[in-house]
Amino acid sequence: MKNNTNSAEGIIKSSNDQLMNDEWHHHTGKTDIYVGLKRIDVWTALGWHDIKQRYRRSVLGPFWFTLSTMIMVGVLGFLYSTLLNQKITDYLPYLGIGLIIWQYISTCVNEGCVGFIASAYIVKQIRMPLTVHVARIACRNFIILLHSLPVVIVLMLFFGTYPTAEFLMVFPGLLILFLNSVWISLVLSMLCARYRDVLPIVGNVLQVAFFFTPIMWQKDLLKGREWAADFNPFYHLIELIRAPILGHPIEIESWVYSLILLVVGFVLSQILMIRFRERIPYWL
Template structure:
């Protein structure tokens, strides 16, 4: 099924070049959507729960860590559990997309060498399959919000927009890391280490309020604002304009940089593999 889908779309995608690789690749939903689903099905072939293992593992992690850190940080567990759940789900998406994005082209070398399709297709394949995993983990958050009787308002209408922005952030980030890590293989372990360090500096398990006068550590952290895009509306809090500004600014700058990088290196990537 995957090969047939690619073959049907191959003619339409063959005429692209580095100037429109990002746009053409994003529009090829049929191709990267099928490839992403194929990856998920292969990973959980013959599994009873399939991707819902992510739902179960997320639930266990949230309950265990929530009970522990709510005591250590002296947080109200009714407030802390959904805060932690949303933070872990979004962080898991961002960190996995960044790590797997480093291998976006290296892992698809056999396809890149055999057929001319936009490199962005391989990037979107990674982002899409991790986005599906994100959607499988979100029910844990919904259940917590219902069980803990968290108030829900019109802010929930912002969640689909926030999720779309997360997806697009993953596209440009994976495209940039994919090109750089294909050319310079030492960048991948650097990225992995930076992500581990960034976890402790990002309000995933702790609230910015605990920093008091040092809250600027969170306010100037772009990852915090990406998490807040989803966390604030789900928890019924008003979304600060700073989070929108950071997120939209990163999106514009990121796609501009990815487009420039793709124009300069798109035809060299197959020779670096």
């Protein structure tokens, strides 16, 4: 018989056995988010398990994602640096960081839409915080993000660009990015569990948002229409990571927008969780 610890169900059942307490098993919509996020050991174990299963028997494993991203960055970098009249040594790192962070955000959003649907068999059988399922999604994609970003930093070193003291601001930026991806996935998981038409709508919105977000182009090119980027939350989330890696200070607007987005997002998540937490298993 297969060892339970080799499956996601085994990890969850093992966690349930170790967490036999009122807080874990008798949570409500009011405490679901708090209890779920607090169990870092559970959703990190599940996220790491997903990574191992996804790239099982693969030589490069998750680095296939990094390799494909770098190929795209190389091709698009040489093309658009010429079209936009940008210096290649500056444009490639700018594009690379933007693409990596965008792929993290878009993957969390797309997978978040089916977060509860994909975990329906667990939701219906085991009493546990639903937030664990979306934190699992954010965690596994965050792991891929963390081993993709260093490749861009190595590329910068190759071009003779070295990190500055601003680089330290990457760490709080990554935390804010991660927490924002959690609440976004949580809200979309609830909406898509109830309304399945939300998934294709979100996919179309992401495709449009990519071209409206300063990833392949820079904000300065808008020439008087910078407000289009200033009101784009994706731009500010990307800048929290990209600016300090490139050695630039993070604009105060990016901090404000990202933190407001974080607070408002979790308040919305809490309201939806309180109202619909007990209905979700019946929607699946």
